[in-house]
Amino acid sequence: xxxxxxxxxxRRPTLAATAKERLQILLAHExxxxxxxxxxxxxxxxxxxxxxRYLAIDDDKVAVRLQRESGCSLLExxxxxxxTTPPARxxxxxxSPSGALSPSM
Amino acid sequence: MTAGWQPIQEALxxxxxxxxxxxxxxxxxxxSAAFGTGLALKxxxxxxxxxxxxxxxxxxxxxxERRVVFxxxxxxxxxxxxxxxxxxDKRVENLFILPTSQTRDKDAxxxxxxxxxxxxxxxxxxxxxxxxxxxxxxxALMALYFADDAIIVTNPEVSSVRDSDRILGVLxxxxxxxxxxxxxxxxxxxxxxxxPRRVERGEMLKVDDVLEILAIPLLGVxxxxxxxxxASNVGMPVVLDESSNAALAYTDAVARFLGDSVEHRxxxxxxxxxxxxxxxxxx
Numbered sequence: 488x489x490x491x492x493x494x495x496x497x498r499r500p501t502l503a504a505t506a507k508e509r510l511q512i513l514l515a516h517e518x519x520x521x522x523x524x525x526x527x528x529x530x531x532x533x534x535x536x537x538x539x540r541y542l543a544i545d546d547d548k549v550a551v552r553l554q555r556e557s558g559c560s561l562l563e564x565x566x567x568x569x570x571t572t573p574p575a576r577x578x579x580x581x582x583s584p585s586g587a588l589s590p591s592m
Numbered sequence: 593m594t595a596g597w598q599p600i601q602e603a604l605x606x607x608x609x610x611x612x613x614x615x616x617x618x619x620x621x622x623x624s625a626a627f628g629t630g631l632a633l634k635x636x637x638x639x640x641x642x643x644x645x646x647x648x649x650x651x652x653x654x655x656x657e658r659r660v661v662f663x664x665x666x667x668x669x670x671x672x673x674x675x676x677x678x679x680x681d682k683r684v685e686n687l688f689i690l691p692t693s694q695t696r697d698k699d700a701x702x703x704x705x706x707x708x709x710x711x712x713x714x715x716x717x718x719x720x721x722x723x724x725x726x727x728x729x730x731x732a733l734m735a736l737y738f739a740d741d742a743i744i745v746t747n748p749e750v751s752s753v754r755d756s757d758r759i760l761g762v763l764x765x766x767x768x769x770x771x772x773x774x775x776x777x778x779x780x781x782x783x784x785x786x787x788p789r790r791v792e793r794g795e796m797l798k799v800d801d802v803l804e805i806l807a808i809p810l811l812g813v814x815x816x817x818x819x820x821x822x823a824s825n826v827g828m829p830v831v832l833d834e835s836s837n838a839a840l841a842y843t844d845a846v847a848r849f850l851g852d853s854v855e856h857r858x859x860x861x862x863x864x865x866x867x868x869x870x871x872x873x874x875x
Contacts, residue, residue, distance in 0.1 A: 488702025
């Protein structure tokens with residue numbers, strides 16, 4: 488069997504390797520969701536209130552999520568600003584549309 | 593209540609082990625029957641409970657389906673005493689089966705009812721094996737809620753591994769031990785239906801792949817074996833078919849569970865000689 492193998496064409500990644508890789512990617516996401524702390528909705532609501540004091544934005548323009556990378560957790564806050572920004576009282580207080588910090592985005 | 597949750601070494605009370613998987617059809621009932629029988633063969637007084645209300649099958653796998661008079665749900669509802677519902681195995685000393693109801697549904701499993709029955713069983717038995725239904729609904733949650741140990745039954749296949757990961761998350765969040773900040777449920781992996789030949793061909797996840805993904809200690813690897821079907825046909829736990837690799841693998845797993853260090857077998861294809869191959873012998 489091993490001698491026969493020598494003459495075969497070089498192998499592509501095995502089906503099992505594909506299965507393993509798919510599982511690893513999928514479970515990384517599912518585990519991150521599972522451990523999402525339950526204060527996130529409240530945090531999002533309060534952040535929105537603070538931002539609204541300075542900017543006129545819609546309720547659905549703030550997104551907060553927590554990501555876990557190897558060794559650290561990443562809190563990602565996305566604030567989408569309207570095209571016509573009212574005069575900001577404090578320069579660049581709320582950050583750009585991608586206040587995002589995630590390298591994986 | 594709290595007195596029951598001491599570490600096993602010091603406890604005078606029995607250990608509750610849940611056999612769970614998330615996914616159906618991976619071998620929970622087969623493994624509950626084999627593992628429970630294996631523990632009893634080692635001299636430990638063992639009870640196996642069927643938590644799959646409405647779809648009971650443990651009685652059939654254990655070959656005691658015609659001896660069921662009262663069941664787990666009758667005991668929970670106070671319609672029968674525990675001793676009336678427990679079925680003593682005719683082959684193995686120290687082994688009892690608590691069948692479930694075939695007519696009611698999972699809502700019959702109340703938390704306080706399950707707790708009461710398990711508490712009574714802990715006083716009588718060394719090990720209580722809870723054979724979980726598939727899924728993560730009420731029946732599965734009740735089977736794992738009071739567990740001290742969990743045996744996660746997994747096939748080397750993507751959907752089974754994913755569901756096992758999910759059920760591990762449930763154990764870590766929704767068990768009694770998790771909710772009360774006690775020492776976590778001890779989780780161990782039992783890989784079943786392992787086919788070393790397909791692994792060698794790169795068609796099936798290796799033991800190491802599954803271990804790397806699920807990251808819990810390995811209790812055993814049970815090879816795919818025709819003995820499992822043969823045993824279920826006649827209502828015999830497969831561990832009693834001593835000529836089969838599956839039986840040996842379960843016996844090893846029981847020994848490891850009890851603290852022995854036993855090397856894993858049946859991880860590589862059996863090398864068959866030309867003579868065997870010509871005769872097309874099967875394992």
